[in-house]
Amino acid sequence: MRRTWRRHGEGPWPWLAAGSVALSLLMLLALLLLLATRGLGHFWPAEVAVVTPHAGSPFAGIAVREEAIPGDTRRERLYFTANRDLEGGRWRWVELGEIARIDYPAELVMMERSRWGDLVGRLVALEGEGESHVGEAAWPALQARLRALERLRDERDRLRDEVVMPLVRRLETVDSDEVRAALAAANGRIRELQATMGGATLIVESADGRRVEQPLEKVLRAWRPNAMTLLDRVVAWGEGVWRFLSEGPRAANSAGGVWPAIFGTMLMVLLMSLVVTPFGVLAAIYLNEVAHQGALTRIVRIGVRNLAGVPSIVFGVFGLGLFVHGIGGSLDEWFFSERLPSPTFGTGGLLWASLTLALLTLPVVIVATEEGLARVPDHQREGALALGATRMEMLTRVVLPMTLPAMLTGMILAVARAAGEVAPLMLVGVAKLASRVPVDGDFPFLHLERKFMHLGYHIYDTALHGDDVQAAMPLAFATALLLVLVILLLNLTAIFLRHHLRLRHEVPSRV
Amino acid sequence: MSVFMSSSAARGPIIDFAASESCLEINGLSLAYGDKPALRDLTLRVPRQRVTAFIGPSGCGKSTLLRAFNRLHDLNEEVVRCGEIRLEGQDIHAPEVEVAELRRRVGMVFQAPNPFPMSIYDNVAFGLRLQGELRRRQMDDSVEWALRSAALWEEVKDRLRTSAWALSGGQQQRLVIARTLAVQPEVLLLDEPASALDPISTLKIEELIGNLKSRLSLVLVTHNMQQAARVSDFTAFLEQGELVEYGPTQTLFTHPRLARTENYITGRMT
Missing domain, CATH: 1.10.3720.10 (MetI-like)
Structure with a gap:
């Protein structure tokens, strides 16, 4: 074995050479690590805290990071609060001393919506089509309805991509009554599906007690982040990564997949x-x-x-x-x-x-x-x-x-x-x-x-x-x-x- | 065999063969790489079914002459040539001559063993496939025949499908000879075929050369005096692109006519 690192009279060259290799490797590793943690961490269903400040009303949010306040010894923490339609924003900085208490209530529900981003709060009721599920009964009912909605949505997308769009493209070249009739029939079917999807409404109470009526058809998924076991989280993370890989982007590329x-x-x-x-x-x-x-x-x-x-x-x-x-x-x-x-x-x-x-x-x-x-x-x-x-x-x-x-x-x-x-x-x-x-x-x-x-x-x-x-x-x-x-x-x-x-x-x- | 000697002031005796006994006939061949002359006005005949050796110091033009026989110089645009070479009476530079066919008739083995990166079988079959031979049985027979002719069959018959590059240097060189023999050439050119090999492999190649002359004419270029003396029937001594002396090997090595020749073969000149 050649023991080049101990040879006399070579000066610092072997060290410099080895050092630059090590530095390059470290930088590469750091790059991959940064991409992996910041990128893949996004899909992890993090716990949602209900933060009660000394002054003001409580709010729910996911802790993102902490920073020192410039020119001060105090530190502040950034929360992702969702509920953009209620709060006007989705982010909130809180100084640590301001926080009176932090709870992790298991019944907190987080929802991904096709408009306005995420919604977080307590589920009060699921109403619609003559039925009304109140309190704890609302959660299993919501899950069942979401699964049904998912199927309807798939059916609608399939109709749009495989029936309506080809017909529209055919209309560009041949303008016949037959095609128009077929198109009208398909569109009618889509409207029917849309009508079935609508109708139900969720009543959600935010952490500060305000109530929101959320049309169910705009809800894509719902989960209770604080009630999940580790296995649930891993599965949810896997599903999140899979959706990212397999779906198209939504909301002007700020959500959805790639x-x-x-x-x-x-x-x-x-x-x-x-x-x-x-x-x-x-x-x-x-x-x-x-x-x-x-x-x-x-x-x-x-x-x-x-x-x-x-x-x-x-x-x-x-x-x-x-x-x-x-x-x-x-x-x-x-x-x-x-x-x-x-x-x-x-x-x-x-x-x-x-x-x-x-x-x-x-x-x-x-x-x-x-x-x-x-x-x-x-x-x-x-x-x-x-x-x-x-x-x-x-x-x-x-x-x-x-x-x-x-x-x-x-x-x-x-x-x-x-x-x-x-x-x-x-x-x-x-x-x-x-x-x-x-x-x-x-x-x-x-x-x-x-x-x-x-x-x-x-x-x-x-x-x-x-x-x-x-x-x-x-x-x-x-x-x-x-x-x-x-x-x-x-x-x-x-x-x-x-x-x-x-x-x-x-x-x-x-x- | 009718032998008649001619000699000039500058040159020693040049042996000549009747046209009926010679396979290659070189008439007034001169060749230059750009403005550097390599061969000067060579005239000689190479006898059929004999081993003819070309000897001479490095750069004397013996390899250049060998490469002229199968027109390998065609690839080099710098090469200028005048004079003619005849193979069995036909001018090899005549427009109706196909270079590929000429090179099949005049096979060549190089200094470094150069088997292709394929199996042993495919190496031997390479030339046959170029000829359009595709029938399996025919091909198997030809490959076996060629490998036997090159005294390699017994060593490789169980691993014909393995890579040729796994063979030893001496085996590779015999494989190259087998590959060349497979297309049934009339003349075999050997350009220092044993210079990269160990003594035992060299011996096998020399033995093989002796066995092959009953079938075809061989031309050997070598730096090794003993080798030339051992295997060749006739020897030509070249120096600075000129043919100095050409005669039966026995005579040339024991009684060279010119001092130039004697100095070279006894090693008094470098």
């Missing part, structure tokens, strides 16, 4: 890889195997390498000019003129975003593939040629199989770069909120012209553009963690693939 963004990111990266890999590999083959190795090739090579350093927003502007306005505009004029002036391809979309990112990552793939080609020893090429192989046969049967791992390395680098890009996407097709994912049951199933959501842009949007940034920050952290995980997943797939290929082609691991 599924469309995950899907959009993955799909865009996939399309980009499909475009950039063949182009990059062919270009590298030309530069390394076909072209005369003269001054011109050297200049082209230097140009390609420098292209990798061009700021991504420049590519965004280029994509906007060439793809969106140039090619997209012409496509609209030639093939979709009946829809003008509303653009089809003449606006940002999945295809243009993928192409722009493919352009952005092309140098990465070319450089990696070229390095792989250069690493194939000349005697392998000559061996193939000496057996009577043409240059094409030499390339496809000997050189390219040996270069596969390098190509995949290039693709990994390209994916890692592309998945995290946001700036160029803002110009060529990302949307704050895309109502429809780019893949659905309508012909041609993959809609390249649609705008799409992207995790990176979603972070930017939730972190800065909500009306309550304080509440949206945990979502931004969770989305950031997710973006890191998605890139990790994409990379691991490619690395696994590369490892597999390397085993098959027995190229010694020098990459």
Whole structure:
């Protein structure tokens, strides 16, 4: 074993080198830890305290953090109080000395609503459709009603997405009475469902004794945070994470999930890889195997390498000019003129975003593939040629199989770069909120012209553009963690693939 | 065998063979890498079904000459050539000659063993597949025949599907020879085939060369005087791109005509 750290006369260099490695690792760990705690903690059903101050009325809230009051020895604590419709805000700072007592009443109910955010209070009654559940009986009744509502909501969404929307799109092209009748019938069914959903009202009493009438159809979920066991909490946390992953965003991206963004990111990266890999590999083959190795090739090579350093927003502007306005505009004029002036391809979309990112990552793939080609020893090429192989046969049967791992390395680098890009996407097709994912049951199933959501842009949007940034920050952290995980997943797939290929082609691991 | 010697002032005796006895015929071949000449006006014939060795100091052009025989220089755009090479009477640079077919007829084994990163079987089958041979039985037979010819069959018959890169250096070189033999070449060019191998592997390769000459013509480039003396029938001595002396190996090593030749083979000149 080499004991380099004890060797004399080397001075501080080994320490400095080791220190910088340790520092880098620590920073990376800190990053992941921050994202994980701030992001995933958001889904934990925290206990709700009822705080009674010395002066003033009590209020219910979740303790978020404590801070020292500037220029004072006292400390204050931030509570998330929900009930925006009652309080006007959702946050409240309380100086610790002001607090007379803190209770955790088990019967406190917290509700997620489709409007006005969360509601917290004591359940007084559930009324509607001739029935009335009062006091303790209201809680099980509420849970049963919420489950029924969930089913109705699913049914309504399914009707809207699978029946009404296709009919509306058909109406754009064929205007027939038949379609109109079908549409009217479907809409009637939706109105019926809406009517069934409405009607019931919850009566909730807030901590200071005010009563609120809450229409039940606006309540999405209800839970009693102080009555939950640890297992309940873990299950609720798991469900929360799952909803975050599988649902679409609500309330201007300040609540709900990020599924469309995950899907959009993955799909865009996939399309980009499909475009950039063949182009990059062919270009590298030309530069390394076909072209005369003269001054011109050297200049082209230097140009390609420098292209990798061009700021991504420049590519965004280029994509906007060439793809969106140039090619997209012409496509609209030639093939979709009946829809003008509303653009089809003449606006940002999945295809243009993928192409722009493919352009952005092309140098990465070319450089990696070229390095792989250069690493194939000349005697392998000559061996193939000496057996009577043409240059094409030499390339496809000997050189390219040996270069596969390098190509995949290039693709990994390209994916890692592309998945995290946001700036160029803002110009060529990302949307704050895309109502429809780019893949659905309508012909041609993959809609390249649609705008799409992207995790990176979603972070930017939730972190800065909500009306309550304080509440949206945990979502931004969770989305950031997710973006890191998605890139990790994409990379691991490619690395696994590369490892597999390397085993098959027995190229010694020098990459 | 009709042998007639010619000698000039600058050159020693050059053995000549009748066209009917030679497989390769080189007439006034000169070759240069850009403006650096490598071969100067070479004229010689290589006999059929014999081992011919090219010896000479490093950079004398012997490998360059070998690579001219299967047109490997075509890849290098800098190479300038004049003069002709004939394989069985046909000019190999004639426009109707297909390079791939020429290289099948003139096989080559390089200094460093260069099996492809595939299984042993696929390595041997590589050339056959290029020929369009796809029938399984035929392929199996050819692979076995080639491996037997290269004296490798007994060592690898149980692991034909394993990677060729797992073989030892000597086995790899014999595998490369088998791979070349599989496409039935008429001439086998060997460019210092044993220089990267241990003595025992070297011995096996030399034995193999001796066995193969009943089937095809071999041209051997070597730095090793003893090797040339052991395995070759005829030896050509090249220096600075010129053919200095060419004759039966026995004669050349025991009674070299020129002092240049003698100095080289006795090691008095570097």
